[in-house]
Amino acid sequence: MAMIVRGFxxxxxxxxxxxxxxxxxxxxxxQMEGAVG
Structure with missing residues (x-):
């Protein structure tokens, strides 16, 4: 997920x-940590 956002x-x-x-x-x-965890 983070890679997708980074690519964007x-x-x-x-x-x-x-x-x-x-x-x-x-x-x-x-934000990714908060969303996943």
Whole structure:
């Protein structure tokens, strides 16, 4: 599931500075953990 979301966000993340991309990944992972668990 997380890979699907990453694939969707990757083009957007490329446009962002690295710090924003890392924060975005962290937020997605937290949301995925909450959704799965």
């Amino acid at each position: 966000i990757e083009p957007i993340a490329r446009e962002l500075p690295m710090e924003y991309a890392l924060e975005l990944n962290r937020l997605i992972e937290l």
